[in-house]
Amino acid sequence: MGRCYALRRLHDRILAFADTKRNDAAVQKKDPDITLITAEAPIAATTHGGRAKCLQRLVRLDLPVPCTLALSFQTVRRIAAGDRPDPAQLLSPFDHDAILCVRPSSEDPDWGGPGAVLNIGMNDARYVEFSERIGKTAAAALYLRFVQSFAVHVARLDPDVFDDVDPDPVKGLKQALAAYEEETEEEFPQEPAAQLTEVLRSMARAWEGTSARLLRQAKGAPANAGLGLVVQEMALGLGEGECGSGVMQLVNTQTGARQITGRYLSQSQGRDALQGGADALFLERDPRGPSLEELAPEAFARLKAYTALMRKRLREEMQAEFTIENGKVFLLDGVRVTRSARAAIAIAVALAEDGIISREEALMRIEPRALNELLHRQVDPTVPRDRLGRGIGASPGAASGRIVFTSTEAQASAARGEPCVLVRRETSSEDIRGMHAAVGVMTHRGGMTSHAAVIGRGLGKPCVVGVTDIQIDMRREQLVFPGGRVLKAGDSITIDGTSGDVLAGDTPLLEATRDPALATLMSWADAVRDIAVRANADTPADAGVARTFKAEGIGLCRTEHMFFESDRLTVMREMIFADTGEDRAAALERLLPMQRADFIDLFRIMQGQPVCIRLFDPPLHEFLPSDRSGLRELAEALDLPLSDVTRRVETLGEYNPMLGLRGVRLGVTMPEIYEMQARAIFEATVDASREGAPVVPEIMIPLVSARREVELVKTRIDAVAAAVRNETGQEFTYRLGVMVETPRAALRAGEIAPLVSFLSFGTNDLTQMTYGLSRDDAGRFMSAYVQQGVFPEDPFHRLDADGVGELLEIAAERGRKAKPGLVLSICGEHGGNPESIAFCREAGFDYVSCSPFRVPVARLAAAQLAVKSKITQDVDPIVR
Template sequence: MLRRERNAAVQNNPNTTLVTPIAPITTATHGGRAKCLQRLARLELPVPTTVALSFDSVHKIASGHLPDIEAILKQFPQDALLCVRPSSEDPDWGGPSAILNIGMNEARYEVLCGTLGTDSAAALFTRFVQSYAIHVDRLDPDMFDDIAGEGPAALADELNAYEAETETPFPATRAEQLAGVLKSMARAWEGTSARLLRQAKGAPLDAGLGLVIQQMAFGVGQGECGSGVLQLVSSKTGMPQITGRYLRQSQGRDALRADAASLFITRDPRGPSLEETLPDCFAQLVSHAQLMRAKLREEMQVEFTIENGELRILDGVRVARSSRAAVRIAVQLARDGIIAREEALCRVEPNTLNELLHRQIDRHAKRDLLGTGIAASPGAATGKLVFTANEAQASAARDEDCILVRRETSPEDIRGMHAARAIITERGGITSHAAVIGRGIGLPCVVGVSDMRFQTRRGQLVTSDGRVITAGEVVTVDGTNGTILLGAPEMLEAALDDAFQDLMDWADEVRDIGIRANADTPADAQTARNFAAQGIGLCRTEHMFFDAGRFTVMREMIFAESSDDRRAVLERLLPMQRADFIQLFNIMQGQPVCIRLFDPPLHEFLPNDRNGQRELAEALDLPLSDVTRRIEAMMEYNPMLGLRGVRLGVTVPEIYDMQARAIFEATIEASRDGDPVVPEIMIPLVSAKREVELVRTRIDAIAAAVSTEKGATFTYNLGVMVETPRAALRAGDIAQHCSFLSFGTNDLTQMTYGLSRDDAGRFMSDYVRQEVFVEDPFHSLDIDGVGELLKLGAERGRSARPGITLSLCGEHGGNPESIAFCRSAGFDYVSCSPFRVPVARLAAAQLAIASQIE
């Protein structure tokens, strides 16, 4: 049996509180709905009488302790019907369904038949019986399926069905009904399923629920009656636009039902509107909404009821909004002086900016799901399936949109990736080749698709339900959510409007850490410039060599027999590299450009298949056996830990010599008509200071030679990419020969964990689910492990060379959590993919604001 707490003074009781302007109500104790209703009462809006139950009170109800029901009921007229609605701290956490018309019984029904009419009274009673049976007594909704028609006869049938199912009459008193509703809603909130559901939405384990008990304002009756909602902005765009619906003879949010014969809110050529039908009520509604916007400092959706032409405000909820609308709403509130710019910045979740930067699938579009994988690069694109890079290039030449499907991509696929609209791979993780390139060029990408069979030779994808999707069929890739869809659903275009620009400008005014971009080509650099990156933090020069005109030259260099032969071949690449760097310097207009010297193992430039090897032999005029033998000799068991990075610079120094000369000659050329360019040259995969000494000696010598040859002086900075654990541990030794240390967290995470970033996607979800890792370490920086190496490296590097510049340039660079870590560790800047720059700028601003508040 439930025990009752007697003698509760509702007006002053913190747990069962009459909502008045001065009542002790807070969002943290009674929930957002209760607090909003109190604010509406303070604004003297026509809100029906309401009692708010606190989190503690609802928790006690769930455990068997009812509040004083009679004391609560005394706050309302004796014949008033009531409704109960949930009031959680965050509306996104959900809650049990509202119950309307509490207090309906035979006697009340007879009275309402005389005032509202028999049909309207029967409709109210019928609705309540069904709602009570389903939500309070947990009866099967099917029990009412055989009841046909409306009015008194249908009502009688429903009451009989209820009594037959429960073997008791329908509860007759308002107190009994209210007690049943409160118990049901409290226990529903504390049930296991509800807990798991709201935890998935980010609610804490102990999240509380408040309840609001409100006097019903009838939307049904003899005169002009109805209910509806109104808001002042578009939920899709955030632009000023009075929208909503009004449904005559209705209650609650009935007007929003898809099948409701609702009126428009404003005048509309398609049909009647509230503005025309009840101009005075419409004017009051707009006025109330404007007042709520100004005083509640938010765009609100007003829930209202009209009873015989008289307006009642039942609730105000935050307007639902797309990411695009969220930005405009926050910015416009700040422009109007309603909130501060700092608050506007903090109201926009940084990662939602991805939806503004890329095309997205309309959230209301129908989706025919084919498969799912890892959301590796945001945005959405539609095109015909192709299965090779050459087919992608051919499609682009025909001006046809295509989706490139590969088991996994390699550098040879880069031209096809640029030609495609999106990428799908069977293998790979968040930092795999396809993912990194996709994010860099803004190409939607889904990797690690394990629930589809890739039959690439046949040009087919086979779904888990047996459907066969062949080359040429149209599919859509949703890189934001990691899904692949059949057909072409409706899209929303990217929206970089004036509101977005204002938000970014305000972010730059307050953030206190630099934001650069990873850019490998002039096109990437222009994107970075468009997004106001403060320079290039990582230019991976190897991507410049995969152009068709350079690919063969690189292969010739690899097959050269001597140092002189290699140098002669590389002379042909020199003007191409120089032109690349001149373009980069000109685009960035004096901002810093950090160029990483050649990093990948040379075998990546060589074909693996027999046909490719035969073509290479013909191109180089060599016997096929010699080509095959050379390729086999260069293969490595673990190429990511083999002859790459600085190890190439030490053992095959001609490559770095050529690149250094190209950088310095481009520096001189780009400095002629503008500010002096100060390039930053970064040595990859360093593990020992001697590696830096050897490479630095050669680069300094080339700088001196170019300066003498050209009769020009210039300056440059040389630094190291810290991506091995040993480099982080020995940063004090290495820093003595460097101007900067840039932490490459992709490889550093890989080597710290002993975990392949290309293969981890196959099992990472299992690891996260079983709490081996809190999060995929390639997606979210591992603060405890990899972060400890970053701290050690930063401290030891700064100790040896106090003025050294510190940065992070891995894929983690655009994550708000990583930026927070870098700020606390004293880093100077982070560098991320160009399309992540706005996200990083906003996240950095929010962190700076939060630190000032603390």
């Protein structure tokens, strides 16, 4: 090893070997696919794999890397097809008595690969030689390890063959050789060249096998992903003096905190130190036990310096795999430190603050969706999962609780201090209070933009929808899962709104974290992004969360959710049952102070930031009970015969309520509703403006499809504004806008725009109407559609840039042509999707709005888009 190491250092300095006995340069010229790893060798991750490229980087840093040969993807494919490389060519870079190992080198380490095989070249003769050099026990351990590895991975023997091998290496070696000969009916191969050739062939074929292909494709690798192999001279880690192996890194994998972590094990090889056991040592001095720093301080100091140099020059936190041989340190590999989302942010911020990378690069290193791991509780990834079923992860995070089937039970459970998961076939507006009380929600039906999904994300609570493989028996209050497992009300389950898993029992959870590093990263994001991010917030609590996550205002306040509190619901029902406009106005007069108080709270919390309030939208039947007990309670509250109440409720029913009497259609046919809401908004504006910055509310008309609808509503709202100005003696301004949810509104935007200040696209309903898909039912077949390529992605999850996107572009172009300066935004759930934000930014939208807990994701995604755009603009057109 010493001769190869010295020659390679000399080659790097003068670009030629001085020793004419070595033909490494000739090897490279004859076959660049079998390449000695030097500073100048033609090695790339795309041709030789990530491990080979990283080893070259370590060589360039003049670190003590053992002599290593890299085999390209093409070479490995040829070996798998039956070609045998020239053994002399493979062995020429190494000393004649070198012991070798072969390790996989895939393009992405996450794609895996066959296990490493160590100690190639050990045979009977070398066992005798090594026994004299490092002792019989150490030599036997080297040989035994290779025999067992070769037998299992190359000869494909059952590992059970070696179950009875004596733990003493000397005795065990004899037994292992005997077992090999008995199983294979031939002696263990003694020729190092033959051993190496067989190991290479076995690893190449293992990579090309069907099961290996399926496994790596499941990890996101392309079907034709290549595998490189590296043949490396062994630093033994066994023998006289201080010998051993281990790994070192400079950060904590879970938190990203600066902390030397890893383990070291004397008289060991590879990653043995990580397998646990009392003999493994800490690296730094540690009160819990002995350390490498105490045992071999010079070796520890060198390792620490090497790892720090890797961090600085490779611009990444690296884990160093090392071997100590008679006190001398060798680096066998360097791999990117595995990390949680929390650690990834801390690492990126620390690298930027230390001047190793730029702030822009730190931003680009974080996957926006990974922020969900910090903002919500997660299932502990280290514990086994008892999966009952799987649906669509519609709102991230995890929660455990007892099963309840009604909102009333959820509220009662919360009052007792018992966490519960609300289970429904599907949720509706009347389930809002139960969803507030529960720690999570699971539904049989629904998709990414179903009621449960949207409200769950808004509340920041885990939600799993579309769990179609379960049966819900509401009468018996039980769930029947695949395989016949039955859970009843009161039993505990865990839902994972990130993965969509439904798990049995109270699964251990990891708590959400809010590290200072995240705040720093987000401040950098805000400094570069060029599209605003607002939050969808319906209550003061939602608005508080929006402020916490630095939303730049409220882009959608759904006022109907304010009417489901018990003290308001009865009044709302009285209004619905009123026969005349005067009676409706009388009922609404009782709701006015409640609405006004809600808006005052919102304005105060947002402290002068814009608040966009959507006028009443849902069909009236959502506020009415559907079961007999609820109808009876309503009859008592209204002092009406049950038959009259039942008949009236049936009259209000619609075949397709989502396309029926709702939104602006209610505002036109029952104008008293919008008049009351407008008055509440304006009176709240006056009150809130007295206490702080002037409030300029934004009023949004939902479900518009015609210019005349806007004219009618605008006239009445202007009249209410004038009346409030006269009554209060206070001047104020407001902005009127339209929520574009119908294809016709998008196509006629040029007619509508002159009447309003903004158009905000409700992409949930716009997608539903453009596709003719029910957003509540599409989850039942959407996965099959995506798998068969009908849709590239669920259009309710990722904005359809071709179809729905074309409508947005048409509306934006026609709207701004008719009214320059028209404000454009998205307020549907697509607003928090990074791909959808990219579309909005390209289309020139002013802001996106999403659920409060998705605001950080949107802020980071928007910043990354701005950074990418700047990089593209800075690149010379010829280079590009």
